[in-house]
Structure formats: C-alpha cells, structure tokens
Amino acid sequence: MRSFILIASMWLCLLTCAFAQQPPQQDIDLESFIERLFPVQDEDIDYESIYEVLLQLYLNPMDINKANAEALAACYLLDPTQISNLISYRTKFGPLISLYELQAVPDFDLNTIENILPFLTLGTGKSTQTRPLWQRIVGEEQAYLLFRHRRTWETRKGFTPADTSSSGRISSRYLGDPNEFYVRFRIQHTRDFSLGFTLDKDPGEQFIWDSKTARYGFNFFSFHFTKYYTGKWKTIALGDFQAQFGQGLVFGAGYSLGKGAETVPTVRRSSVGILPYTAALEFGFFRGAGLTYQSGNWQSSLITSFAPRDGRAGNALDTLSTEHITISSFNQSGLHRTSSELSTKNQFRELSLGGNVQYSSPSGKLQIGSNLLYIRFNHPWVKNPTLYNQYDFSGQRNTVGSLYLNYNWKNFFMFGESALSQSGGKAQIVGFVSSLTRQVDFSLLWRKYDENFHSFYANAFAESTRPANEQGVYAGIQIKPISKWKLNAYYDFFRFPWFRYRVYAPSKGYEWLARITYQPSRNLTAFFQIREEQKDRNLPDSGEPSLPYLVRPINKINGLISLEYQVSKNFFFRSRILFSRVDHNDLKPTGFMILQDAQHGFGKFRITGRLALFDTDDYDTRIYAFENNVLWTFSIPAFAGQGMRYYLLSQYQFNSRLTAYFRFSRTSYTDREKISSGLQEINGSNQTETTLLIRYMLHR
Template sequence: MKNLLLTLLLGLACLTAAAQQSCDWEELYDELYAAGEESQAVREENLEILSALAAHPVPLNTASREDLERIPFLTAEQIEELQAYVYRYHGMRTLGELALIESLDAVRRQLLPYFVCIAPAAEQGIFPSLKNILTHAKHTLLFTSRIPFYRREGDRNGYLGYPYAHSFRYAFRDGDYVQAGLVGAQDPGEPFFAHGNNLGYDHYSFYVLIRKMGRLKTLAAGRYRISFGQGLVINNTFGLGKTGLLTTLGRQPAGIRAHSSRSADGYLQGAAATVEVARHTDLTAFLSYRTVDAVLSDSGTVRTLPKNGYHRTEREMSHKDAAAQLAAGTHLGWTCGALRMGLTGVFSRFSRELTPSTSLYYRRYAPSGNDFWNVSVDYSYLHHRWSMGGETATDSRGNLATANRLSFQPVSCLSLLAAQRYYGYRYTALFARSSGDNASVQNESGLLVGAEWKVARGLSIMGYTDLAYFSHPRPGAHTASKAWDNLAVLAYIYKRWSLRVRYRVRIREKDNAGRTALVRELTQRGRLSLSYAAASWNFRSQIDFAASRYLRRSTGYMFTETGTWQPAAWLSLTATAGYFHTADFSSRIYVYERGPLYAFSFPAFYGRGVRCGLFARADLSRRLMLILRSSTTRYFDRDTIASGLQQISSSTMSDLDVQLRWKF
C-alpha cells in the first residue's frame, strides 16, 4: 500500500504541475498501430528497429531509396515524393519542410522527424578505412534492470533464479557504415551463472553489420534478421499486421537487419550478404545454424518448439537448445524503373524430426518432418497515382500461398487499398510472417479493403474492412469458419491540441460450449484521447472501452491521465494514473506506458483497480543518462494476482525499472 500511495502522490504532483516539449515517438507509434493484433514479442522487435533508427536518423538530403525504405511506416509513394522533393529543391534546409510533402498525414508528419535528419552532403563519403572506423566510431553501453517489490510463488519454490530481470547492451557504430554489438538478457526466475547458464546471462546476441561498401551493399555476421517480398517465405524483421498493411499501402520492409534484441526467438545465426551483381540486380544469400528450444517426445523427436524463451524451471531448462536448425537461402532482385521483381528460395533442416501431436484438431497440419523448403516470386510496380505488388510462394509439397495488393490515389488527399491473400491449409513456411487474421501463414483466405482520407489540414480518417475464411479447423473452431474485422480511426491535430478516436469491431466464428456448432464472438474496442503539448509540458486524457460477447457478455473501461514535465533541458518527468473496471479478461484494456529505452510497455488490465506510474529521465551529461520508472497496480477485486508459479499473494504489484546509458 505504501508503494501505491507513493507512486500515486508523485504522479498527481506531476500532473498538476506544468508537464514535455512534445510527445515521444513511442507514443505516436502507439497511436498509429495500437489497434493492431501483433503480439508483445513482435511489438518489442518493432521497437528495436525503430529505436535503432531514432538513435541514428537517416540523412534526408543524401538518402538513397534503400535508406528511406528502412523506415517501415512510410509508403512507397511517400518515399518517392520525399526523394522527388529533395531532387527538385536541391535538398531540405529544415525538417519543417516535411509539411510540404502532401502524402504525409498528420501523425506521420509528427513521427518522421524522429527518424530523419538534415545533414550536409559532405558528411557522406566513401567507405571509411579501418583506421577511421576505430578512431571515429561511437560506443554505447546500456544497463537495464527491473526490481519487483513482491514475490511470486515460483520465487519461493520452483524458479531456479532470482526474481530480478536485467540486461546489458554494448553497441559500436561508425556512421551508417559499420555496426557491431553484444546483448545479454535475463528474465525473472532464470538462473545466472548456475543450472546450465554457465556463461551468466540466459540469452546473448552478437552481431556485425557493414553497409555501403562498394558493390557489397550489406554484410551481416552473427545474429541477424531477413525479409523479402510479402513475407510468405521469410520475414522475421518487422510486422505491423493489418493496420500496418493499410498505413503503408502494402509496402513490406525488405533486406538484412542486425538482431540486437532481447528476444531469443526468430533470429538467424551465421552470415548474410547483399551484393550488386549487375546494374539494377542484387543478389542476397544467407547461411544460418543455431540451436532452438524444443519439447521432445520419448523417442527423441520434436513435439513442439517453444517461442517464449523462458528457462526458469528444471522443465524449461530441459527444453533449452534441445534441437538444432540449419537454414540457407537466396534472393535475386531486379529493378527497372518503377518495376521490381524478385525470386526467393529458402531451405531449412532440423537435427531432430518434427512430430507434432495431431490429436488436437487445429494441429492436424502443423509442420512435420526434417526438411523444409520454399520458393517464391515477388513483384511491385509504382506509379504516381497507383501501385501494385505481391508474392506467390510454394513449399516442398507443392502447396501454395499468395498475397497481392493494389493501391490507388485518385487525389492527393485520398488513398485506397485492396489486398488479397490466400494461404493454403497445408502450406508450410517456417520463417513466414505476413498480414492476416491467423498467427501463421496457413489456412486462410481473405480480402482487405481500406482507405485513408486527409479531410483537411490536420484532420485524417483511416479505416478498413477485412473478410477472412478458414477452410479447415483453427484454434477455437473445430470446422471451417469465418471472421470479419473492421477498424475506423480519426485523428485531428490543431496547433498544440490532438484529438484521436479509434473504434474496432471484430466478429469471429468459434465453437459453442459443447463444440457441436459454431457461434459468433463479437468484440468491440474503442478509444478517445485528447492531448495538449506546450513548450515544456504536455498532458493526455484517455478513455478506453471494450465489450465482448461469446458464451457470455463482458464489458470494461479504463480512464487514464498522463502528464509530462520538462523543468530543465536535462530532466524529464512523466506521471500516469488510471482506473480500470472490466468484467473479466475478455474485456481487457491495453494502454501504452512510457518505459526505459528498448522496452515497449503495453500492459493489459482487467478486473477492477488503479494503475499509477512515475517515469524520470535525467541526461546527467552529454555521455551519461539515467532512467527510473516506478509503477504500481492495485486490484480491488482480488487478494491474489495471476496463478501457478506466477501467483502473487497480494492485491498490489509494484516494480522499479532502472536504466543507465553511457556513451563514449
């Protein structure tokens, strides 16, 4: 109770004071994609990519098309217009000129300055020598820890390690040419220098990335991620779901990226390179070998491949590195003016045979065997009024998947999109990730139609409707089923005021209580937020609601107040206070909270209670930064939180996050 009162008093003090110069890009990212269906792991991966871009913005006046394509929320048309403006007017003098790019909506006009900069052309030259790299490179060391003021059941009996989460990051960088780094991460309950983690941290990631070295466009060694086409064969870099499909008009970021994340899943390990083999023709090749977590059967085959990366108990430790995976692939890309075409091939082999249990109806067509391969053809064409693109892929058994989209801009203020997808129910691609209603690229066909309309300066409306059909059983439905997803978003920005309204309604067919027939699950989620930003402070008032109807009704709401104050150039304070009241987990509410660097905080709240938090960032010097965040959740409807080894024997849960960054 003391922690709750302390956090609440500090939060209210900050709210009633005057609060930051402008909202952070994480908040704008949340506004753009909060209605998306991507998982927490995918959100964290997205945050890693955007955080790296924010730390090292793209110089607009010297950026190539490939450089601008690294900014994942831009459409192909916006990239084209940015380059045309720079060429026509011989560069931008200030970022204020972004207001002259007609295709940029109000939110992206606010978001883009965090990821681009104005740098003179003289700063861009040929690839530096080794001596210059070692002399001018910048180093960053980041330590992060979370200290809980509670004990879970597993901390008393079950977990092998202590309850604290901590990590470190070391990054070495010379401009846009050379990057290298090492990451170590430990989740709560995981052993440290004990029980099999003899090297200390449970997860390490190491990487080297070289760019713009003549014909060698990109070279990665260590751990990395790759994406091509629409992601039907391989995409483990960036995912924004259906919301991102609409906001980017179907453009999918492609190429090689370093894996600098805490995430222990989805990366490749080895080497990858993109080389310009001829004019307008690039060849990418990669080779990867890594161990993976696996649940083994009595005969030594693989039953399932856990993705959460947790190794807290003896059982979870027994799954660690239980199998190995070899992967290799190539992509040949050809560009001719506005036309792009690509050919992708990927092969993968497991050291142990995959033998998933097919007793569960929705796992009947889960990947099985040792060897897997996929081949695809992708294309895109860009016109100043319209664009089209897509990918068609096949697997080793001849099963097909295809995704195609067409966008049209009849006038500068209106963009229309139609996107079709068909993923065969037997189609298997281990590294695939694309838009859809399912979590995997399998057993789904659908059509999404959407529009984005800039009604007037500062006012925009975005929405889509998406129909999906599943020809075979999926989780929650024992037979063929359908889904209908609809989203509408209104954003209005006037001077220092911002008003945003979002409403989403989703209808899915699911099993009834006796699993004898299908019934409809209706889920509605809405948000109304109003914010004001002054020179040194801002505030935001927000109302969220959720309603679900499946077997029984469930409704909920949450009121949230957030304020930020920057009393000095080196100090920033943010306070959050919220009250939530929902019937159960079905009507849970998700709310963005400002957190430490590289940690996207998007918790879910259900039941009845209050949430309070205080965030402080102090740039103690040009090289040293300190972040502290205290957060408390107090429930009024329960005496324990969670269950099993995660159970907390209290109605209050408080944490303290500490982060220290040193640049040298």
C-alpha cells in the same frame, strides 16, 4: 532555377524556425511514433520484435538521394503522392543539396518534413571512409553501453519454498532470483558499420556459468557485426541478424504492423533487406552470416545460419524397434526458470540456407525479386496430433520459395508475392496503396494461404499469427477533408477453411475500425476510435458426449477517446477513456478504463506519470493500454478485473555521456486477493514493479 529553389527553401526554413540547424540526426519520440503505427493491441503481436526493427531503421537512416520508392515507403510516413513527387523532383533537378530543400518538393509540408527527418541522411560522413575501419570504430560518437534492471517486488509462488505432496513429490520452483538484468553494448555509424552484443537474464532464471546449458552468467547472449557498403558489398552481417524481402511470405524479420490506426500504408511490407538483430527474444533470428552484393540494378543476398533452438524432446520407435529422438514442441518463450523449462534449452539445431535475388529499375518504380529458404533440423519434428494441427509441419526439413513484385505507377503502389512450400502448400498476397486525390488515400489487399503452407520466418499480413489456413480481403481508407480533420477506416473479411485452436470447424469472421482525428493546432490532438471484430469459437463443453463441438461467433468491440495537449515546451498531458464489450453465447460482459497522463520537463530532468482506473467483467473484455517506459523498452500490459494502475517515469541527464531512467509502477486490484496463477501467483492484491536503466555514451 535550382539555386533559387534551394535559397527560397532555406529562407522559408529560417522564417518559420522549423529547424535551427541541420544536426547529424533529428530526435524522435519513438514511443509516440510506434504507438501510432502499432496494430490494435493484442497478445498475439510480437511488439518487441517490431519495435527493434523500427529502431534499426531509425538508427540507420536512408540516404534521401539514393532511396527508391520501396525504401521511402518503409518508414510509413509518406503517402504514394509524396513519394512519387520526391522521385520526380530528384529526376528533374538532380540530388538534393540540403535536407532543407525538401520544402520545395510538392506536397511536402513542414509537419511531414519534421516527421521524416529522423529517418533521412544526405550520406554525410563519407570523408571518414578513408580512415581504417578500426579507427572509425574506436572514435565513433554513436557508441553506448546500456544497463537495465527490472523487478516485481511482491513474492511470486515460484520464489517460495517448495511444497512436498503426500506422495513425496516435491513441487516445482524457479531456480533463480526475481531480478531481470539486461545489458546492451553497441557502436554504430549510419550506413557504415554496426557492432555490439546483448545480454539478458529473465526473472526466475539462474545467474550461473554453465557451459553445458549455454549459460554464461546471463541466460541469453546475442552478438552482431554488420558492415555496409564495402565496394559492391551492400551488407555484410555476421552473428545474429534478420531479413525481410517481399511481402514477408519467406523472410519476415518480425516487421509486420498489420491492421491499426494507420489504415492505408501499413498493409504493405518493404524489402528492408538484412538487418542486425539486437533484441532479447530468443527465437526468430538467424545466427551465422548474411551477405548482400549489389551490381548496378541487381542485388543478391545469401543467408547461412546454424542456430540453437529450444524445444522438448520426444521418443519414437521405427520398424526395427530402435528409439529415435524427435522434437515434440518448440519453446518460443525464451524462459528457463524451472528444471522443466531449462531442459528445453538449446536442445536442437536449425540449419538455414537461403537467398534473395532482386532487380530494381533505374527509375526506382519497379522491383522484382525471388526468395528461397531451406531449413533442416537435426531431429525430426513430430507434433502430438490434435483436431486442428493435422496440416502443420512435420518432418526434418522444409524448403519454401517465392516470387514478388512491386511497381509504382503514378500514385499507385502495387505489390504482390506468391510462395510455395515443400509440402505443396501455396500462399499468395496481392494489393495496392494509392493516393486517389490529395485528400483521399486508399489500400486494398487480398491474400490466400493454404492450410499446409509452411514458412518458419514468414510474417505476412494475416489475421492469424502465421500465414496459413486463411483467405481474406482488406480495404483501408484515409480521408483528410480539411486540414484539421482526418478519418481513418478499414474493413477486413477473412475465413479459415480448416480447424483452428478452439474452433473445431471451418470458420469466418470480419473486423473493422474507424478513427476520427481532430487537430486544430500542433499542440492539440483529439480522436475517437472504435473497432469491432467477430470470429467463431467453440462453445463450452455441454457435457453431452453425443453432441459434436458447437461453434458460435464471438463479437468484440473496443473503443477509445483521447485528448492530447502540449501546454508548453515542457508540459504535456493526455486523457483517455477506453471501453470494451464482448457478445458470446448470450453473454455481454463489458469493460472500461479511464487514464490521465502528464509529462513535465525542466532542465536536465523529465518526469512522466499516469493514473488509471479499470473495471472489466472478465478476461475477454480485458483492455490493453500503451505505457511510456524507459529508453528502448516496450510496454503494452493488459488489464482485467477491477483496480487502479499508476506509474512514474523519471529521466535525468547528468551530462552529455550519462543518462539515467527510473520507473515505478503498481497495479492494485479491488476484486481479488491473489494475482495470476501457477508459479506466477502473487498472494495479495498489489503488483509493484521498478525499472532502472542507465545509458553511458562512450565518446561524447
């Protein structure tokens, strides 16, 4: 029976021409994949970090014969029914002999298989494990050097000569030039090893060798070495790395997709474990060693880190009038362009000691784990008090621990995590994801985070940027009434028991989204999406000192109409209309954008372009638009005011080793003669940017 299924699957594959061969790894349009998964675009989302973690999952595919339900759910491409059917198929027939055999698994259609193949492997390449590690590293095909240059060509105020005021004070200016440089080197083999480094210099930063400020040419230097499956050691990570276990209340790894067009699977976090850190963001990662040891169904991880952190120092006096250094604020921008910003670089040290213990049942349906993380700063953190930050962390050390559970029962994926921080603050999150029928998927999530819950590496499901001072209930649904139509929708109600930034009273709000997708063929996709969000906000100061802060709801509506058509293998176009409206304090400003994308490839050359017009009444009605960019670079700019946006992105593959990308983009405003403010101000109505990226594969 098993042989018959395999042979039938392979013949079906050949007849449909779905796969010509089984390559080492299928290609994926990572930008399109991530655009579909990303939450509704907002400036509070750490897109680059999410992008990097998804990239790590893509570069390190899971073994289809070993992946449990938790790992399969991490790629967000399979619904609970499909995951349950795959595990049942393996239990009944044994390990898959070929990836072609996926077509024999119930509810796995060709489209699903094509989407998930880039994240799968059969564990091939084990024969090379007999060779010494250094030989595998030297001869690895997946080895590349990447160089990127980016620049805004109009002169910003920060690059002009300094002014001198009447009092003789010299104004601040950027210390470096307007060029951005980025270098990445990496050698990696799926589930065997990964090593590399990342160098980054932002616009305005000096390219200088200065050991006192830890600037060695580039402003930021990141490195990692990760070894997988050495005996019972599942992961050995040295250098910079991230970790995600449970639902992100202790270890979040920046991998939080939250609320978006995929309304069902993205509410649940997956324990992807320890991952190498390769991004250029200068915070949110560990620097030291991360180890994962696996024995049977038990897995334990240890994290040790001693990392520099940017921050601004303050001074405090004790009872004996002795002055002590304190941390008044942390700088998470990673920018060191001016003398003031440079003075925050590596001012403090953060010691992190943590661990995870996890049990997975032999069936892969049950997972229970515990997290613990202790953090100590070399100086106490004392914030300047405000109305809304009275419950924020203060002190020199923090400990946070949690228990979590995931259970797969039939078509239900149930999950939850409960955490407690040193302050006594608690955080709980409970939910489930289910395929109610073949046509209906549903998710439900409840969370409650105390005002004084402190967890620095948390990245759980939340309306706020961190899980604190929030309670809420989320419900999401996906309906596929017939093969060509799909409806996604969610509703999220939340409340904030304590004050928040710009909200000086307990508040509440809600958010809902609906998206209807029509796909009559693989080449044509159309959808309409609308989202409404309502939150409270302080009214502008009336000037009456006797009146307290008045809080009123602000209501935002965003909509999107999209049509995508793959005309041929080499030609693709996309047309979209985006609109927004805000209702606050009896004002109802609006905004819209229309855009046209086109992509054409011929031979070794591919070009992508966009032309967009936008018109918004104010900044509150700004519109975010996902843009194609050079390889492994992310772009979701916001547009406010009136103007035009266009870009051209070209890609040329010189040979199997060398590929070059070049992007030209410009925003032309018709309602202003100055762009931005402060040192970022441009005296003019145009902003032009170019990006050049060159990737060289060492062994192809």
